[in-house]
Amino acid sequence: MDFLGALNISGSGLTAQKMRMDVISQNIANAQVTRTERGTPYRRKMVVLSSIDGNGSFQDALDKVLGRRTSGVQVKSIVADPSPLVPVYDPAHPDANGEGYVMLPNVNTTQEMIDMLGASRAYEANVTAFNATKAMALKALEIGR
Amino acid sequence: MAVIPIGSGSSLNNIRSMTEGLSKPAQPDQADGGQGFKAVFEQLIDKVEETEAVTKIDAYKLSIGETDDLHTMMINAAKADIALQTMVQLRNKILDAYSEVMRINL
Numbered sequence: 182m183d184f185l186g187a188l189n190i191s192g193s194g195l196t197a198q199k200m201r202m203d204v205i206s207q208n209i210a211n212a213q214v215t216r217t218e219r220g221t222p223y224r225r226k227m228v229v230l231s232s233i234d235g236n237g238s239f240q241d242a243l244d245k246v247l248g249r250r251t252s253g254v255q256v257k258s259i260v261a262d263p264s265p266l267v268p269v270y271d272p273a274h275p276d277a278n279g280e281g282y283v284m285l286p287n288v289n290t291t292q293e294m295i296d297m298l299g300a301s302r303a304y305e306a307n308v309t310a311f312n313a314t315k316a317m318a319l320k321a322l323e324i325g326r
Numbered sequence: 327m328a329v330i331p332i333g334s335g336s337s338l339n340n341i342r343s344m345t346e347g348l349s350k351p352a353q354p355d356q357a358d359g360g361q362g363f364k365a366v367f368e369q370l371i372d373k374v375e376e377t378e379a380v381t382k383i384d385a386y387k388l389s390i391g392e393t394d395d396l397h398t399m400m401i402n403a404a405k406a407d408i409a410l411q412t413m414v415q416l417r418n419k420i421l422d423a424y425s426e427v428m429r430i431n432l
Binding site for chain 1 (some may be wrong): 404
């Protein structure tokens with residue numbers, strides 16, 4: 182792994198955390214949506230992150246030359262939370278079903294706020310790691326001065 | 327540990343491969359001193375130009391609102407900064423070596 186590869190790894194971490202933050206914002210904004218384009222209530226979305234591991238194979242070397250990432254983190258998929266929707270008794274609501282229950286999204290705003298804290302702290306941690314790597318590189322240039 | 331003279335290719339090759347970031351294949355070792363310095367300079371200048379050009383493109387994209395991740399731009403700017411600093415330091419070292427050589431009284 183060349184030296185500046187560490188900077189790309191931090192960059193991939195920043196992108197992943199930013200995407201996580203985007204999904205959290207989406208969840209919070211849509212916390213009361215009972216009618217999406219498909220007609221169903223909004224389901225909470227979650228981000229699945231996976232790591233890209235370099236293993237020294239030929240495929241790795243090829244990816245490196247082609248500029249594709251060989252290590253770091255990537256967003257594998259954005260999946261819907263399978264936990265049940267929240268029924269709320271409100272017969273006057275236009276989307277109420279036969280018994281007068283409206284199915285609201287399974288978004289717990291408190292949980293989202295906690296996730297948001299986690300994402301922003303992780304973002305800051307990646308920025309700190311990046312700055313540390315850059316400081317090391319610049320320090321190395323002082324050898325023999 | 328033996329002192330490695332600056333004229334030998336290995337230490338310069340190491341520094342060169344560090345600046346090359348995206349690992350282009352390393353240039354073959356230049357045997358004679360003058361041609362080696364010139365080649366190293368040209369490579370470094372090309373690399374710095376490349377990273378500076380990426381910074382300019384990023385600034386343009388930000389100004390017209392096309393980028394949605396700001397951090398990639400900042401990372402490219404930081405890489406350009408490192409490349410530039412590396413070039414400056416190497417230039418200093420190379421000039422020092424050159425002036426040492428010129429100071430030899432014949």
